[in-house]
Amino acid sequence: MGKLWLICIASISILLPFLCNAFSPETPTDRRVLVLLDDFAIMSSHSLYFNALKSRGFDLEFKLADDPKIALQRYGQYLYDALILFCPSVERFGGSIDVAAIVNFVDSGHDLIVAADVNASDLIREVGTECGVDFDEDPSAMVIDHIGYAVSGTEGDHTLIASDDFIKSDVILGGKKIEAPILFRGIGHAVSPANSLVLKVLSASPSAYSANPKSKLSTPPPLTGSAISLVSIVQARNNARLLITGSLSMFSNRFFRSGVQKAGSQTKHEKSGNEQFLTEISKWIFHERGHLKAVNVKHHRVGETDEPALYRINDELEYAVEIYEWSGTSWEPYVANDVQLQFYMMSPYVLKTLSSDKKGLYSTSFKVPDVYGVFQFKVEHQKLGYTSLSLSKQIPVRPYRHNEYERFIPAAYPYYGAAFSMMAGFFIFSFAHLYSK
Amino acid sequence: MGRTLSTKEDAGALFHSLRSAYAATPVNLKIIDLYVGFAIFTALIQVVYMAMVGSFPFNSFLSGVLSCVGTAVLAVCLRIQVNKENKEFKDLPPERAFADFVLCNLVLHLVIMNFLG
Numbered sequence: 001m002g003k004l005w006l007i008c009i010a011s012i013s014i015l016l017p018f019l020c021n022a023f024s025p026e027t028p029t030d031r032r033v034l035v036l037l038d039d040f041a042i043m044s045s046h047s048l049y050f051n052a053l054k055s056r057g058f059d060l061e062f063k064l065a066d067d068p069k070i071a072l073q074r075y076g077q078y079l080y081d082a083l084i085l086f087c088p089s090v091e092r093f094g095g096s097i098d099v100a101a102i103v104n105f106v107d108s109g110h111d112l113i114v115a116a117d118v119n120a121s122d123l124i125r126e127v128g129t130e131c132g133v134d135f136d137e138d139p140s141a142m143v144i145d146h147i148g149y150a151v152s153g154t155e156g157d158h159t160l161i162a163s164d165d166f167i168k169s170d171v172i173l174g175g176k177k178i179e180a181p182i183l184f185r186g187i188g189h190a191v192s193p194a195n196s197l198v199l200k201v202l203s204a205s206p207s208a209y210s211a212n213p214k215s216k217l218s219t220p221p222p223l224t225g226s227a228i229s230l231v232s233i234v235q236a237r238n239n240a241r242l243l244i245t246g247s248l249s250m251f252s253n254r255f256f257r258s259g260v261q262k263a264g265s266q267t268k269h270e271k272s273g274n275e276q277f278l279t280e281i282s283k284w285i286f287h288e289r290g291h292l293k294a295v296n297v298k299h300h301r302v303g304e305t306d307e308p309a310l311y312r313i314n315d316e317l318e319y320a321v322e323i324y325e326w327s328g329t330s331w332e333p334y335v336a337n338d339v340q341l342q343f344y345m346m347s348p349y350v351l352k353t354l355s356s357d358k359k360g361l362y363s364t365s366f367k368v369p370d371v372y373g374v375f376q377f378k379v380e381h382q383k384l385g386y387t388s389l390s391l392s393k394q395i396p397v398r399p400y401r402h403n404e405y406e407r408f409i410p411a412a413y414p415y416y417g418a419a420f421s422m423m424a425g426f427f428i429f430s431f432a433h434l435y436s437k
Numbered sequence: 438m439g440r441t442l443s444t445k446e447d448a449g450a451l452f453h454s455l456r457s458a459y460a461a462t463p464v465n466l467k468i469i470d471l472y473v474g475f476a477i478f479t480a481l482i483q484v485v486y487m488a489m490v491g492s493f494p495f496n497s498f499l500s501g502v503l504s505c506v507g508t509a510v511l512a513v514c515l516r517i518q519v520n521k522e523n524k525e526f527k528d529l530p531p532e533r534a535f536a537d538f539v540l541c542n543l544v545l546h547l548v549i550m551n552f553l554g
Contacts, residue, residue, distance in 0.1 A: 414483060
């Protein structure tokens with residue numbers, strides 16, 4: 001009995017690290033998230049946001065950022081699947097976490113949410129730089145907007161801004177339109193236009209600028225207008241998803257519950273759009289929307305079912321692939337009309353849009369071009385907010401065998417006719433010659 | 438009584454004399470001439486076709502034209518050897534000439550069928 005218990009515990013403890021992987025199609029549920037805080041008051045002041053995450057099945061573990069016992073991995077296995085940094089003023093992480101460890105964590109495919117704030121430490125700024133965004137260099141700068149600020153009874157320096165300049169993407173922000181503007185109070189950051197992986201989800205209005213509200217403005221501020229990003233997302237090439245924002249108070253219960261009226265507009269919204277916005281975007285961050293997988297790539301000649309090892313030029317062939325999207329609980333068929341297939345050898349000889357049967361099966365048929373060589377079936381699907389699909393399957397194409405050419409060339413029929421008529425003429429002539437007098 | 442006829446009347450007289458002389462040739466020679474004419478005509482048709490369509494299966498074109506030209510040449514040789522007015526081949530029996538003609542044609546058509554594709 002004791003031995004059985006021992007074996008059970010041993011096997012479970014061996015398997016347990018493997019259960020805490022990054023989002024993978026085999027283990028997509030109930031993931032462990034490490035939340036690093038400046039102080040535990042944030043747990044209660046931001047409880048609405050954390051409860052929303054818990055209700056979706058995430059195991060949150062709250063730790064102080066300088067707790068000496070925190071670690072992201074032990075013995076080479078990661079202990080958590082995602083990391084939330086709600087510690088804008090931490091100078092040095094405790095335990096074995098540092099910027100390099102966080103970068104490795106993301107590089108291995110895990111998700112990250114970073115919230116900076118006013119007077120954010122250099123460490124958090126460094127994390128932001130590693131993620132691809134640049135916070136304002138002035139540590140006490142805030143985003144100020146004298147035209148798009150939120151009308152409120154108390155704060156009068158226009159640092160509480162109401163923004164509704166969202167990115168246009170149903171995948172990232174959910175299908176339902178966010179009616180009320182978002183309350184934001186914090187620092188802004190800029191996104192390099194050369195970086196194609198970072199997207200501005202919430203931009204400041206053209207009248208915003210980033211400066212210290214308490215000091216006089218002597219030089220023009222470096223960050224102005226819509227170039228200021230309030231909330232950015234990054235989808236890395238290994239499909240890790242990151243969220244970076246400059247306001248921790250955006251996640252707070254106070255902002256979730258408060259009403260909002262944008263200056264200059266008559267409509268007063270009962271509830272700000274913060275809760276809907278952040279809930280939807282964290283669904284995207286944790287892969288509950290927009291995560292695709294492509295399985296079952298099949299190709300065969302028209303009329304056959306098994307996959308040949310190579311094709312011949314001018315063959316008719318069919319290609320099919322199944323694409324599914326993770327919905328948070330199960331894999332649903334992905335429906336789109338712009339998944340394309342390339343028949344590629346140095347350049348695409350054939351480019352066809354795959355037609356979907358609405359159940360996740362995408363297929364098309366085409367004729368192999370009149371060129372022989374080693375081709376690839378390539379599907380490159382990169383859409384805003386979705387994971388990128390990059391499938392490639394190599395297939396050789398051979399020329400005609402010597403007995404696959406047409407036996408008689410139609411263009412040469414007159415010559416065949418002439419040769420045979422000469423033979424017939426010779427035959428008739430020889431009779432005529434012999435039997436004439 | 439020298440130059441009383443113009444060039445046009447000269448050509449007409451030449452043509453008439455040729456026609457009357459040709460009418461006097463034996464029948465078997467006329468048959469050979471007919472055969473040669475048929476062969477050359479077929480060759481011309483093929484050349485015109487190639488000029489229109491292009492020389493794609495060039496081997497077929499060559500084979501077709503060669504069969505026509507080859508049999509024409511062999512028929513001309515037969516006519517020379519069979520013609521009784523020809524002093525050179527006085528001692529050659531016409532059967533021998535015909536046998537040579539048949540054998541050469543056999544070889545020619547063998548080559549043609551091979552090259553025709």
